Amino acid sequence: xxxxxxxxxxxxxxxxxxALRLSPLSTSTLALAAVGLAPLFVSGxxxxxxLARAMLLALVAxxxxxxxxxxxxxxxxxxxxxxxxxxxxxxLTLRWSSSLAAPAGILLALVLPALxxxxxxxxxxxxxxSVLYVAIVTLALPVLLSAVDLRIPxxxxxxxxxxxxxxxxxDSDTTTFYVLFVVLVAGVAALHWLVHSxxxxxxxxxxxxxxxxxxxxxRTPAIRLVVFALSAAIAGLAGALYAPFNGFxxxxxxxxTLSTNAIVWVALGGRGTIAGPLLGALIVNILExxxxxxxxxxxxxxxxxxxxxxxxxFPDGLYGILRGRRPLGAGLRVVAADAAxxxxxxxxxxxxxLRLSFGSLAVLQGVDLTVATGTLHCLIGPNGAGKSSLIxxxxxxxxxxAGHVAIEQExxxxxxxxxxxxxxxxxxxxxxxxxxxxxxxxxxxxxxxAGRMASPFxxxxxxxxxxxxxxxxxxxxxxxxxxxxxxxLGHGERKWLELxxxxxxxxxxxxxxxxxxxxxxxxxxxAGEVLIELVRRHKLGLLLIEHDLDFVKSIxxxxxxxxxxxxxxxxxxxxxxxxPKVQQIYGGGLGEVADGRGT
Amino acid sequence: xxxxxxxxLSAISLLFIAAIGLAxxxxxxxxxxxxxxxxxxxxAYASYLVTKMGYPVALAFIAAPVTVGxxxxxxxxxxxxxxxxxxxxxxxxxxxxxxxLRQVFLLAFGSGYKSVPYPTDAAVNLLGTxxxxxxxxxxxxxxxxWAGIMLVEHRTNLGAVARAVxxxxxxxxxxxxxxxRVYAGTLVFGAALAGLAGAVMAPLTxxxxxxxxxxxxxSFFAVLVGGLGSLSGFVFASASLGASNEVxxxxxDPVWGSVVLVVVALVLVRLRRxx
Numbered sequence: 001x002x003x004x005x006x007x008x009x010x011x012x013x014x015x016x017x018x019a020l021r022l023s024p025l026s027t028s029t030l031a032l033a034a035v036g037l038a039p040l041f042v043s044g045x046x047x048x049x050x051l052a053r054a055m056l057l058a059l060v061a062x063x064x065x066x067x068x069x070x071x072x073x074x075x076x077x078x079x080x081x082x083x084x085x086x087x088x089x090x091x092l093t094l095r096w097s098s099s100l101a102a103p104a105g106i107l108l109a110l111v112l113p114a115l116x117x118x119x120x121x122x123x124x125x126x127x128x129x130s131v132l133y134v135a136i137v138t139l140a141l142p143v144l145l146s147a148v149d150l151r152i153p154x155x156x157x158x159x160x161x162x163x164x165x166x167x168x169x170x171d172s173d174t175t176t177f178y179v180l181f182v183v184l185v186a187g188v189a190a191l192h193w194l195v196h197s198x199x200x201x202x203x204x205x206x207x208x209x210x211x212x213x214x215x216x217x218x219r220t221p222a223i224r225l226v227v228f229a230l231s232a233a234i235a236g237l238a239g240a241l242y243a244p245f246n247g248f249x250x251x252x253x254x255x256x257t258l259s260t261n262a263i264v265w266v267a268l269g270g271r272g273t274i275a276g277p278l279l280g281a282l283i284v285n286i287l288e289x290x291x292x293x294x295x296x297x298x299x300x301x302x303x304x305x306x307x308x309x310x311x312x313x314f315p316d317g318l319y320g321i322l323r324g325r326r327p328l329g330a331g332l333r334v335v336a337a338d339a340a341x342x343x344x345x346x347x348x349x350x351x352x353x354l355r356l357s358f359g360s361l362a363v364l365q366g367v368d369l370t371v372a373t374g375t376l377h378c379l380i381g382p383n384g385a386g387k388s389s390l391i392x393x394x395x396x397x398x399x400x401x402a403g404h405v406a407i408e409q410e411x412x413x414x415x416x417x418x419x420x421x422x423x424x425x426x427x428x429x430x431x432x433x434x435x436x437x438x439x440x441x442x443x444x445x446x447x448x449x450a451g452r453m454a455s456p457f458x459x460x461x462x463x464x465x466x467x468x469x470x471x472x473x474x475x476x477x478x479x480x481x482x483x484x485x486x487x488x489l490g491h492g493e494r495k496w497l498e499l500x501x502x503x504x505x506x507x508x509x510x511x512x513x514x515x516x517x518x519x520x521x522x523x524x525x526x527a528g529e530v531l532i533e534l535v536r537r538h539k540l541g542l543l544l545i546e547h548d549l550d551f552v553k554s555i556x557x558x559x560x561x562x563x564x565x566x567x568x569x570x571x572x573x574x575x576x577x578x579x580p581k582v583q584q585i586y587g588g589g590l591g592e593v594a595d596g597r598g599t
Numbered sequence: 600x601x602x603x604x605x606x607x608l609s610a611i612s613l614l615f616i617a618a619i620g621l622a623x624x625x626x627x628x629x630x631x632x633x634x635x636x637x638x639x640x641x642x643a644y645a646s647y648l649v650t651k652m653g654y655p656v657a658l659a660f661i662a663a664p665v666t667v668g669x670x671x672x673x674x675x676x677x678x679x680x681x682x683x684x685x686x687x688x689x690x691x692x693x694x695x696x697x698x699x700l701r702q703v704f705l706l707a708f709g710s711g712y713k714s715v716p717y718p719t720d721a722a723v724n725l726l727g728t729x730x731x732x733x734x735x736x737x738x739x740x741x742x743x744x745w746a747g748i749m750l751v752e753h754r755t756n757l758g759a760v761a762r763a764v765x766x767x768x769x770x771x772x773x774x775x776x777x778x779x780r781v782y783a784g785t786l787v788f789g790a791a792l793a794g795l796a797g798a799v800m801a802p803l804t805x806x807x808x809x810x811x812x813x814x815x816x817x818s819f820f821a822v823l824v825g826g827l828g829s830l831s832g833f834v835f836a837s838a839s840l841g842a843s844n845e846v847x848x849x850x851x852d853p854v855w856g857s858v859v860l861v862v863v864a865l866v867l868v869r870l871r872r873x874x
Contacts, residue, residue, distance in 0.1 A: 074690065123865040126872055132631050133868070135690050136819040140861050143816055151854040256812065260698060267691060297706050304699035311691045312681055 161250025217451020270317025636811025642797020
């Protein structure tokens with residue numbers, strides 16, 4: 001554990017209650033300290049059996065918390081990973097009389113569950129993965145594996161299971177207790193480190209807004225795969241330790257019971273915190289033997305009902321109630337980078353013959369569009385003309401019914417917005433799209449990463465962003481709100497944040513979907529200045545969807561008018577506005593602009 | 600060959616009947632009901648109680664849907680109403696409900712299998728193969744349920760209102776449709792279909808507390824492969840999954856059959872997302 005953690009623990013002792021509320025780490029530390037000292041006070045049986053088992057199962061709860069609480073992967077399959085781990089060690093140590101059997105078993109217990117998770121994840125995380133689909137597929141894992149287990153009794157022992165699994169290489173229960181204790185402490189510390197690293201921020205960003213992460217260039221399915229595999233390996237490790245601890249493994253380890261229980265522990269404790277699931281698993285498992293004896297049969301029923309009540313009434317779990325609102329980490333400081341922006345190469349993205357239909361509704365009917373660096377390009381058109389749809393197709397959100405998109409003649413595979421973003425082409429959304437659960441600073445950090453895998457070993461404290469991005473922060477006053485949660489910002493501020501984010505990503509081309517909608521006139525002028533400077537000084541390419549013609553006329557170099565899914569006119573601003581076809585749509589209002597009499 | 604075909608058709612019908620209640624609830628309301636399997640289990644126990652009290656087993660096919668439908672009606676205001684439209688909460692809360700229901704039935708009836716007699720032991724002779732009349736009736740029932748839902752969906756005002764709510768609940772609500780009542784009605788209808796499935800299954804599998812799990816995953820795969828709110832997609836999904844399951848079950852082994860069902864479902868969903 002870090003010095004910081006130790007320091008926090010020292011200061012936490014006098015106002016214990018406050019510390020419990022404010023620092024999840026101190027809660028975890030206190031809980032672990034209590035468990036670690038427990039053998040001095042309780043009976044040997046209680047420590048070596050009940051407590052040791054509870055610690056093993058807490059490891060499963062932590063593995064689920066990583067996948068579900070931090071990764072957003074509601075896995076009902078943790079028992080499958082746990083069971084595979086237990087069987088790997090049991091089978092190897094029973095069948096292979098070599099000193100290598102146990103280490104090989106543990107290795108398999110880590111690798112096999114992770115592999116299974118990768119295979120399952122490859123299927124379920126593809127595209128926009130739904131919570132439900134993941135839940136159902138992972139639910140099928142334990143059901144299928146326990147059935148398969150019974151089907152191959154030669155390997156697994158079938159109904160009778162495998163008994164006589166060799167104990168650990170030592171005899172003392174106390175040693176076992178402290179080995180398990182050390183493993184659990186290491187697990188908590190590693191998880192704490194991981195979720196507070198840059199990678200942890202990326203993980204939470206993907207959990208809360210996968211789409212935004214993809215449009216910043218992150219391969220979100222791969223990130224989910226990594227987390228799920230890691231979670232499976234931790235559950236497998238718990239299983240590997242369980243086999244020698246229990247001396248007996250059978251098909252019901254693979255079954256749904258443990259998965260279900262783990263969900264209950266994590267949900268009761270509070271998912272997305274480390275202390276919550278740790279406490280949930282420890283407390284439930286310590287109470288269970290006693291309460292089960294007191295109310296045979298009713299204990300599970302009561303647990304089920306409490307679980308329902310917690311889900312409906314306290315979705316943040318019991319630790320969530322205790323903690324109240326999480327204070328935001330003061331961690332990140334955002335500064336403007338000294339160096340001028342890296343010189344940009346010229347880049348163009350072009351669409352040819354794009355068509356897009358939903359059933360009989362033709363949204364785009366053969367559109368050609370090129371957006372290149374060094375141009376401030378505006379796209380206008382009446383409501384329903386297909387402006388947003390066009391951007392959605394070009395940036396890879398929607399798949400065109402016909403036609404294709406190419407970056408520098410290189411055809412683009414539709415449905416891969418992260419590939420577009422990694423060519424330094426970014427976009428904003430009509431309704432602002434930011435990571436609402438993260439702070440302004442963390443939003444910028446992720447944007448700055450622009451698709452590069454965030455480090456699990458680093459925690460950035462000073463973030464330097466390109467001067468243009470920093471200017472947007474200053475103009476909007478967001479530089480004073482770096483530590484605030486993005487979800488608590490006003491609508492205008494979120495639009496500014498999103499603009500600053502795409503600038504922080506060092507873009508070549510940006511698509512801006514109504515960047516000034518809902519901004520005040522003063523803000524709009526400020527935005528216009530920033531946009532013009534981006535193009536003039538930094539040679540960026542911008543495509544703006546706009547409604548305000550005066551604004552368009554004051555900033556645009558090139559104008560495209562879209563109507564009924566077709567390009568009506570395209571070219572220099574004055575020429576387009578003078579076009580009779582455009583005049584017809586916009587009538588008098590545009591005439592004034594064209595004549596230069598507009599205000 | 601004839602026998603094989605009949606077995607496959609009967610497996611498809613069983614999957615269709617088991618999953619149709621789920622498809623209705625999920626398709627209209629987007630409520631994920633992980634207690635669906637337990638609704639089927641309750642239908643099976645209703646069947647068991649009807650026959651145990653000495654009534655003819657045919658009565659079970661009315662009693663089971665009514666019982667489970669009523670149960671859902673009672674739970675609607677205190678439970679289901681709070682999770683409409685919330686995917687994560689509905690997964691977790693209905694999962695909790697399924698745990699509680701399994702436990703209640705375990706406490707009330709014990710873990711043993713409660714057998715329910717077949718409504719008919721007769722067999723029919725088809726192209727030289729004898730086949731259980733009951734299974735033939737199940738196929739007929741599946742077609743009947745399918746036709747009934749098609750009729751309600753496309754030929755009645757009720758269906759039009761349900762489709763409107765399915766399409767755009769806030770708009771339907773603004774037009775004066777009582778969406779809560781539509782949701783409640785759909786929930787009860789879906790639950791009643793699950794109860795009916797329980798009555799159909801009871802003679803085949805007997806009634807036991809954990810029986811729901813076997814139907815839950817398969818039903819969900821049928822719904823997920825079929826896609827949201829599409830009856831024809833759902834029929835296709837039931838057919839492809841039910842058939843692949845049964846073919847492997849006949850040729851190799853039922854366990855591998857259920858593995859194959861999941862693999863086929865995964866591949867189909869992945870293909871649909873890529874296309």
